[in-house]
Amino acid sequence: MREFPGTTGLVFNEPLLWEKAKKGRCGMSLPRRDVDPAPLDDDLAGDAPDFPDLSEVDVVRHYTRLSQWNFAVDLGMYPLGSCTMKYNPKINEKLAAIPGFAGAHPLLPVEIAQGALRLMFELERFLTEITGLDAVSLQPAAGAQGELAGMLMIHAFHKSKGSHRTKIIVPDTAHGTNPASAALCGYVPVKVRSNDQGILSPEAVAAVTDEETAGIMITNPNTLGLFEENISQIARIVHEKGGLVYCDGANMNAVMGIVDAKKMGVDIQHLNLHKTFSTPHGAGGPGSGPVCVTEQLARFLPVPRIVQRNGQYAFSEEYPESIGKLHAFYGNFGVMIKAYSYILTMGPQLKRVSELAVLNANYVKEKLKSVLHLPHDRPCMHECVFSDRFQKDHKITTLDMVKRLMDYGFHPPTIYFPLVVEGAIMIEPTETESKEDLDLFIDAFKAVAKEAEQAPELLRQAPGRCKVKRLDETSAARHPCLSG
Amino acid sequence: MKELGELNLPDDLRYAEDHEWVRLAGDKVVVGVSDYAQDRLGDITYVEIPQVGDAFKKGESCGTLESVKAVADLFIPLSGEILAVNDALAESPGLVNEDPYGEGWILEVKPLNAAELDELMDSDAYLLMLERLE
Amino acid sequence: MRYLPHTPEDVASMLSDIGADAIEDLFSAIPPDCRRDEDLRLPEPLTEWELNGRIASMARQAATSPDYRVYMGAGSYEHYVPASVSHLLGRSEFSTAYTPYQPEMGQGTLQAIYEYQTLTARLLGMEVANASLYDGASALAEAILMAIRITHRKRIALSRAVHPLYRRVVRTYLEPGGYAVTELPYREDGRTDLARLSDSDDLAAVAVQSPNFFGCIEDLKTAADKAHEANALFVTCFSEPLAYCLLKSPGSQGADIACGEGQSFGIAPSFGGPGLGMFACKMKYVRNMPGRLVGQAVDADGRRGFVLTLATREQHIRREKATSNICTNNSLCALAAAMFMASAGSTGMRELACLNRDKAEYLKNRLAGAGFRMAFPSPTFNEFVVEFPPGFDAGYKRLLERKIVAGLPLGRYYPELQGRYLLCVTETKSRTDLDALISEIMR
Incomplete structure (x- = not known):
């Protein structure tokens, strides 16, 4: 039998940064001063920040030692349920760090940022293909912001019909982000219990669905790792009352190339690029939570959207019914590069x-x-x-x-x-x-x-x-x- | 976690379905949470209590109890006005765990309707409810 | 496929242990009406070498230094990042870990984030900073929602000199709650006009940015007093945290919540993301704070360690009553910022901040000397607004051809500021660069 990986070894102690600092050290090469000082008035200028002074070696040893106290996917199996801790390919990291992308300013005139726009445009197309939905916004910075985008679009959808609904149905197996995202949008989450099989029954959903129901948030596969077999029927029940179906795609890693969200009756679905599409979790982010929708909801997607005109890519704000912006710029582009790279590496093998x-x-x-x-x-x-x-x-x-x-x-x-x-x-x-x-x-x-x-x-x-x-x-x- | 048989459920108190206890003290009542509630919540780290003078209807949430990984609402078992709160809980929320019926009391309430007291359970009925719950 | 370790023998033996004939049997729970009709229509898999070529050629289509000289800030700044920081950040013990929910296996991240919280709180002069939010814009939106929770009021006043894109994100977050946003105008000197604030406004928060979108340094002390007189919380935001290595901190001027974008600290612009939402407040408001917090703890042997704490504010415990829906934040970016702050230290950060201000002043003076008018007279840090003569559009395009991006035209964001350009100078521009910019503009 192979040995278990866990063992003891020499692990280093390491104090806090300010416990090892000494005034007068500096760990960064300071750029040359080639202009005269232009001091600020005393009423504006404050003291230098109370930061520790350290040499470069101090800093390097500090973080190298700290890193050795972490467990990580690159060290071993990390079987966190609902987190999809798959291997994070190294080529993705290299490509995201290419200066032409890493150094690109977000407000550059689009004619000199075509590569970045093209990458986002193509990634959107890939995600529509993978989900079966029609349109995508890459702007949400993480899954929870994707959920918020979804809730805002549900809100905007009902508003566009002149109605104001108050409730969102959330199963008892849902991630905490679901009720929190619904509440952030002013909705009251209504809990629906899963049955003894661990999934939702159409009857249970029908019992809580009415004209006040703005929609349902459903995770499929759910957090018990089970496929919500009744989802099509549930979607019909919610649709009949005028509600929409939001699918939390956190668990998409189970069903790529197998299910079709639109056929299931899903109107909106977010994806977690940092789960399904192999981008690293970074010990708590940054992630990326694109949101995918059907054609009828595309007009509510966050702006700007990327459009292709005469072979050129451009940002468009011409969507008056859009929910607006969720991120100062376009979302976590650096994460998108990694997911794009992964999808091109895998292709239909997903x-x-x-x-x-x-x-x-x-x-x-x-x-x-x-x-x-x-x-x-x-x-x-x-x-x-x-x-x-x-x-x-x-x-x-x-x-x-x-x-x-x-x-x-x-x-x-x-x-x-x-x-x-x-x-x-x-x-x-x-x-x-x-x-x-x-x-x-x-x-x-x-x-x-x-x-x-x-x-x-x-x-x-x-x-x-x-x-x-x-x-x-x-x-x-x-x-x-x-x-x- | 304690077995139900290990719980301390004093006979002289009345209990609410949401695990608060009530002790009659003259024309006011003292309110806390039961041994069962503190045990199931675990080490309490923070108690959010209402302000003196606030008024609540029976069953309304009037505060929260927090442990490291859980939050529970504190539901007022009787309609009334808050006369006093246990300020010691701000610094020592663990009193609710250590002495739920004594130093860990939470509120003093001036009841609006004394009849509501009769709607609460005695310790036997409360234990029976817990047995059904488990 | 190199990421998929299963050999056909592995698959066969695993299926046999499971008691299934084929992998397809494991999907039997998925009804036909949920299934795709055809296989995924995606490009055939690329080799690593093909992928390198494809993405490198796309990246070449973006204008970046050193090919281009970009004098654009507006929420995304070009600063030097030491090789040591990039190297340390690339350690996969940090990047391939999950949120440290199991503290014994995440002490590295936990201590590093505790240090980040500490340095951020010190920088901003605040009592407590969280482990990060997504970006400056959503941090401002969360700060305003927090003020609404604390004050139970539903109106906010937001300076028009706050980054226009941040203001749009704030509106998105506030829209469904029906909260009212009043925009405060800016004065001729480029600072926010707070003259008309009063308690009768029933404001939850007064929010300003400093240095503001025009680069002008706001009078935070006066703004804080005004906000507090109106019984509102004072929220300050920023897009350039380096300024606070030179300016008086928001906390020292009376901020209740200070938040903003931390991209300047060791994080690449990356076409706008990921950045870093920095967020700090007074300790008395900590239970209303969004996002994660790391706290100091002791282990069973009495040794110091760190844990995620006060988690009962968060969505995974409090669900619909949580202070925010945020889960994944921008932890690795917070780590980059901490590494950056630790590398430069107090002395280095001060000097960097001075260099930014001094170089920007140099360009400002050269432009003024060449006859261009500054749009606002208030003191600035590393950005300022200059008025170019009518018809400069063509000049801007000509400069682009010369691989110079001469700032951000403001007409798109402020129609009344047509012909004004927001210029940014950081330590990455040499005096020679600045002189060259002047002569190109004058051509």
Whole structure:
């Protein structure tokens, strides 16, 4: 058997920046002063910022040491459910850093920015092809902003019909961003429960849908990793009452090349380029959350939109019904380059990506269900959800198990989400993990499950091999110390 | 988490469905949250309480209790006006965990309608409700 | 395919363990009426080498330095980025991690963001800064929504000298809530006219930008007093944070919330994104703040560590009652900014800020000497508005052919400012460049 990746090694301590600084050092080559000083009036000028002074070596060692305290996709399997922690190709990074793109000013006259516009234009076309919808805006800076764009378009749609609706239906399995985005738009989220199969029933949706319903937000596949099989029927119910269907595309990695959003009855769908399209998560962003719509809603998309006229690309603001702007410029262009590069690298093989993502998740589900409770034992999509019910007898929780998993060299899955499963353990392996790495992860989880029975204290004390032991989050929240 | 049998549910209190307790003290009532509520929420990190003089109708949200990873509304179990709040919770929200029926009290309320008190559960009925809930 | 490790044998053996005959069986839950009719119509896969060529040729179609001399700021600034910063930022332990929800495996990011929050709070003279928002525009929108939550008022006053694109984003965010936006005019000196503010306006917030869109440094102290007299919160924003290495900080002048764009600190312009939404406020408002916060903690052995904290404000816990819907923010950009601030340090940041101001003043004086009028007399940092004579459109185009972008024409954003151009000079322009610009304009 292969060794587990987790081990001990020499990890360096590193103080805070200002604990190692010394006045008078500088870690940056300062540009030559070739003009005279032009001092500001005293009533405007302040003191120099209270920043630490460090040499370049100080700074390089500081961040290199800090980096070694992180776990990352490039270090090992990172099976966070609903996050799609797939491999982030290096060529994408190189291409996004090409000076012609990285250095481009967003307000350049478009005739000298044609390459950037062309890239965005083509990426929009690719995303319409992948979703089956008709038009796209790349402007949302992340998934949640894509959701906001969607809600704003629903709002604008009803307004254009002279009606003002108040409610958005949100299933109990939804990401927290869904109700928050709806509320930001002034809508009251109405919760609808999933059935004992873990999906929405048309009856449950019909029961809460009425003339006040602006729309439904539905994640498909949902956060239990299950395909919402009744989505077409649900869409018809909502449409009959005049509402719209918003699909949270966070889990698109399961169904590329397989489903057609328009056929499902979806009117609006956002995508997360930092999930499905391989751009790195950056330890919390930047992401990119393009929003795709049907033809009837295209006029509400954020502006400016990119148009092609006489072989030239241009920005157009000529959409009077547009919801307006969400980003100062056009969104996270640097992230778009990486997604564009990924799509060109994969081409129609994106379907294979989804197939293998689903294969990997089902494999993990099948192999772990003997040691972890599986609330919904049926074929899953790209992720599977277990619970800690089997470990309850030993007073071991989900948190204890995943902390112990760290010692084996794996990042924990998403835990305690979705809320409909108590003690949830949500595993999304993604397609870029090999069978060997999956087997090692499965063995590690099995070993942890065994330890839960035989040596539960080991789990409660875990992790033991990370830079720090378990942290006291309660004290941190009771007496917040947010800056040094 | 405590088993239901391990919970401390004093007999001299009345309980609401949303896990608040009420103690009659002359013409006013003291309100807090039950041992069950504090146990299920976990270590409480912040208590958001209304201001003295605010008035609420029975069942309205009048504040929140926060733990590291959860937020629960505090629903007022009786209609009335807030007479006093436990200022010690600002500095020591953990009192709600350590002593939910004593130092961890949350509000004093001047009830608008004394009959509402009779609508609340006694400890046996509350425990029965918890058993059904679990 | 190099990103897909499965051999046919792997697939066969995994399917057999699952008890399925084919991968297609795993998709049996998807009804026919949801399925695509045909395969994806995308270009055939490119090799790495083909891709290099294709994207490089597209990138060559954009005008960037050193080929071009771009004197354009307006929310996106060309500053030098030390190789050490780019190198460190490229470490995939940072870039390929997720939000540090499991603190024991994300201490590197957590400490770095805690340091970022600290440096940002110090720069802005504020008590607390968050871990970042998307960009300056959405940060301003979030700041205004925060002020509305705190004050329970529904009207805001927004200076017309705030970046016009930021103002449009604010309107998008405020539109469905039915909040009213009053725009405050700018005075002839280029600063915001606050004369008509009063408490009867029932304002949640007064929002200005400094240096404002015209580059003019606002009188924040007076504006803060005016806002507070009207019982509104004072929100300041910025598009050029480097200015605060020279100017009095927003916090010292009475800001309740200070926010803006941090792209200047080690982040490439990248055609407008990703940038960095910097966001700071007074500690008493922290529970109303949007976005993530990192706090100091101790571990089971009593050692210092860092965690995400006060998360009950956020959407994943408070859902529809959250302070914002933001989840993914711009963490890696915040890290770049922290690396940049740490590299230059107090001494270096001050000198950089002075160089920006001094070079801009040099160009301003040369232009004035050549007979061009400055549109506004107020002091500026690294941007200013100059009035070119009627018919300069043709001159602007001629300069473009000479690979010089002579600022941003303002007529599109302010019809009354037709013929005025917003010019920006950073440390990347040498005196020789500036002299060359003057002679090209004079030709």
